[in-house]
Amino acid sequence: MRHNIIGIDVGGSHITLSQVDTEKKELISSSYVREHIDSFGKKEQIFEDWVAAINKAIEGLEKETLLLGIAMPGPFDYENGISLMLQGKFMDIYQVNIKEVLAERLSLSQDQIYFVNDAAAFLEGELYGGCVQGYKRVFGITLGTGLGTTFFKGEFSTDEDLWNSPFRDSICEDYLATRWFVKRYKQLTGETITGTKDLYEKPQELQAQMFEEYAESLGEFIVKYVKYYDPEAIVLGGNITKAYPLYQEKLQEYLEENDIHVKIEISKIFEDAAILGAASFAIKSQ
Structure with a gap:
């Protein structure tokens, strides 16, 4: 199956995301979304805002073709998709299985969602389509x-x-x-x-x-x-x-x-x- 790849960067004040052209190894600008997020807010509002932003980027795409890569700050259990941020930002989603929540709200399989550390994602991006290919x-x-x-x-x-x-x-x-x-x-x-x-x-x-x-x-x-x-x-x-x-x-x-x-x-x-x-x-x- 040919996947539609979505890259997502979750920061303390914004969520930024885009579809990715895997042949050109670049973002598809027409699908680019950047939305403000209150990382000190309540769990339900954080998830509502994330899901709304993702739905904008995936509009018109078949759900079964989607593959989501999500860059997240730590501490975080990246393999299982569980937030371990106990202080400061995102405290209200501490120990929440985000992979499970997003899969349910977006009607996706958990196998379609992958998390990576945000610093590592920066380097992965430069290796994939940037200055150190x-x-x-x-x-x-x-x-x-x-x-x-x-x-x-x-x-x-x-x-x-x-x-x-x-x-x-x-x-x-x-x-x-x-x-x-x-x-x-x-x-x-x-x-x-x-x-x-x-x-x-x-x-x-x-x-x-x-x-x-x-x-x-x-x-x-x-x-x-x-x-x-x-x-x-x-x-x-x-x-x-x-x-x-x-x-x-x-x-x-x-x-x-x-x-x-x-x-x-x-x-x-x-x-x-x-x-x-x-x-x-x-x-x-x-």
């Missing part, structure tokens, strides 16, 4: 509100969960996520920014200083943790990566000084990588 060993890093780390060595990408690993006087995420820019800018100026976008409008000298410091942190992280995976390439994604030209040279210098010569690739798909990767994961899992 054909590579055999790839380490993925997403730099944004949080720090995502994932590794692929020939079968499925795995979540490496390095965000809270020891780093300097704290943990990795404190130096590599958006909050570092907010905190450091406050230290230097006494003023507040919300993220790297705000830096584009600031004095160039200050901008250069912050991105140089950030490049050193990222380089140190790669030397301390990533090099031991011996990847052919490192792929960077997330919103901070969109500013890569501002810290590329310093990062490359740091890596060369530490005898690291791995290829750095920049995400081709960015926000949509997890959608494409979730779909790819579902295909590979058949």
Whole structure:
């Protein structure tokens, strides 16, 4: 049977999904859906919103041909589709079998639904239709509100969960996520920014200083943790990566000084990588 593949990315504030063209290895833009979700809301409302969004994306498709790949944040039992998020977002669906709920409400078999970690889905998307097609060993890093780390060595990408690993006087995420820019800018100026976008409008000298410091942190992280995976390439994604030209040279210098010569690739798909990767994961899992 030829399947209609749907990639779904479930985030803390939105659900984003699309049908996937498996020949072109890209999203079918006419089916693209993005809807707001209150992840702090009650279970019934969360499921209603998810199902409504999925129904928009699958409109007109035969139910028996569907295959759903769903990228979810952790902690989560991905094989069985059970949420293990006990704190913060999605607390009201803790220990709920989401695969069972979605199958029933969408009139699908549970065998048509696959879950994958959201960081791993990012890398799967870049391997499937993005910037690292054909590579055999790839380490993925997403730099944004949080720090995502994932590794692929020939079968499925795995979540490496390095965000809270020891780093300097704290943990990795404190130096590599958006909050570092907010905190450091406050230290230097006494003023507040919300993220790297705000830096584009600031004095160039200050901008250069912050991105140089950030490049050193990222380089140190790669030397301390990533090099031991011996990847052919490192792929960077997330919103901070969109500013890569501002810290590329310093990062490359740091890596060369530490005898690291791995290829750095920049995400081709960015926000949509997890959608494409979730779909790819579902295909590979058949």
